Amino acid sequence: MPMIEVKNIRKSFGSNTVFDDFSVNFDQSGVTVILGPSGTGKSTLLRCINGLETIDAGDILVDSLSVKEKRNLREIRLACGMVFQQTTLFPHLDVLENLVISPVKIQKMDRKEAVDKARALLDKVGLGGREHSKHNELSGGEQQRIAIARAMMMNPRALLLDEITSALDPEMTAEVLRILEKLAGDGVVMLAVTHEISFAQRVADRVIFLEKGNLVADASVDDFFSGIKSNNERIARFLQNISQG
Amino acid sequence: MFEKYLKLTAYDAVFLLEATGTSLWITLVSISIGTVIGVVMGILRNSRNKLVSAIPLIYIEPLRNSPLITQLFLVYYGLPVVSGIVLDSNTAAIITLSLNTGAFFSVLMHNSIKAIPGAQWEAGLALGHSRLSVFINFIVPQVMRLLVPQAITLYINQLQCSSFVSLIGLIDLTKAGNILNLRTMRPFLIWTIMFAIYFIISYPLSQLAKKLEQKVAFSY
Amino acid sequence: MHLNFNFLGRFTQDLLQGAWLTLVISFFALILSFALGLCVALMRSSKSRVLQAMGRIWVEFLRNTPFLVQLYFFYFGLPELGIKTDPVVTSIIALGINGSAPNCEVIRAGLLAVKTGYYESAYALGYSSFQTFRYIVLPISLRIAFKPLTSNCINLVLTSSVAFSITVNDLMGVSKTIAAQTAKPFEVYIFIMLAYCVFTFIISFVSKAIDRKISIRL
């Protein structure tokens, strides 16, 4: 049984219909890279899965729990951590508190235990010494690594990553992607919207290509980059564009 | 020689002290009540329900857009005529200043909440917090940092506006100035003393507000 | 409760006169407060320590003492030094001086918000430092300051109502007389509150229209 089932959803903003009768499944394991031109609904898809947007029709099940039920939202969100493009550290808290506050408040984790866990995760993302820094003392890449660690505090089985490196320069991007690779190795399920082709080729198991709310391609990485690339002219052009830009 | 010029006695010093107390008391009570009103109204203003968010404007806008002194006269002279309830000048002053503070505070509150980026809400929700939990743990602390210095500035302003209550006969600091002025006929010095007293109370607070403002300036 | 505002019709003439005086006082006080505010803002941004300190004392003093006391000081205090005072002129001067403090603060903030890049590109184009200030920096900072300046302006109009306490027959002064004459203070003051609201709404309406034209987002 898939972990996330998107079943015939419709989603529109006013008169702008982003998805109409859209379906896709995501398995219990593996890394999926979501590609597609701007404005086709990649962010919207991730936000619907996490219940940040409501869907107009159809259903999304995470571990068989429907996002349409308000009382399921907490469990769904704990199962699927999310990291955004813009950094969203809480500016009134230092790094350690950013990580510790949620498990303590939501899961009633013992504070000491939470702190230990936070330290371990900070080490893992290579920021062991920075636990008392404030958000404005950190580079964009460091903030994103902390945002990843913060999401991992809740022990999610999946991470929803929405262009988390697109505001970063190449060096910082590489740092962040290294962390993701490590986590993928640990078996964390990932749905990653990204234009980092090399990341996709190295880490992903599956690539899906969205255009105007439709699934244009859905294939294993190897198939995608060898076969479809040459067969589908639209995708070939897209890939060429991002590898140049 | 100086005393002779001033024609002030120890009794006058006590009188001034009492009047200062009255000014501070009126201000303190009305900014406390006003803050409570302002917090409630400010939160209502941020309601996602359009109607609920608009209703407080009926209260806020007239008070922010008309002179405090007119409001004070309306409550002190006008209200008893139509309602039959006679208010002493103390009560009228506190009612008016509280409502007035409340109106301005609601706007500060509303703007401070609005200033927190929506991404902060989403980051909290995505971690599994309920809306209430996000509000309490993440939004309120950030709102406080924006709000506190502005609130202090408002309080200082209301302390100064409290001098208007002298115009409905309350013996506050300014009224005491009037009285001493009439007796001594030394307006230049009397009003200079008034300046000094108000300044001594108000200046440290304004410095505090400035310090806090510099400290909390964070960018997202 | 039974409210009837018809009786106010008899006082149309008085009310219009009062409103006119409020406008006149506000207008001149506004100009004064802007001019003074600009001067003090320049003092506070100058390199001279002395000018900076003087500007700061000016602002702190005005912001930390009540307008009413300032008004009394001018009206009652100055004659003791042999300076004769007229209520209307005194009101204008007191309001102008009082309003200069907040105006100074927002103009100063505007000056500070002009990035060094503008200075440099102006110098690179051959502007002198005065020309840079006059044609580049000042226009930019006044545009940035425009919105808060209009809210200061509204404040000033509302504060001008206190002038009645030194016998000025502005809108508030007139209404006080009418309230006493008719023994209908509730109706009178409600009406006057609304009248001031109309004033301020007009100001904010006009200023929003202007702001939309001239605003720049840095």
Ligand SMILES: Nc1ncnc2c1ncn2[C@@H]1O[C@H](COP(=O)(O)OP(=O)(O)OP(=O)(O)O)[C@@H](O)[C@H]1O
């Ligand atoms: N909150 C919103 N209100 C109105 N329209 C929205 C909203 N969010 C997204 N949209 C619209 O929905 C469509 C899909 O947006 P979405 O952000 O999902 O695209 P995307 O694939 O993530 O694009 P990008 O690569 O630029 O991030 C766009 O047309 C966008 O304008």
Ligand SMILES: [Mg+2]
């Ligand atoms: Mg997007």
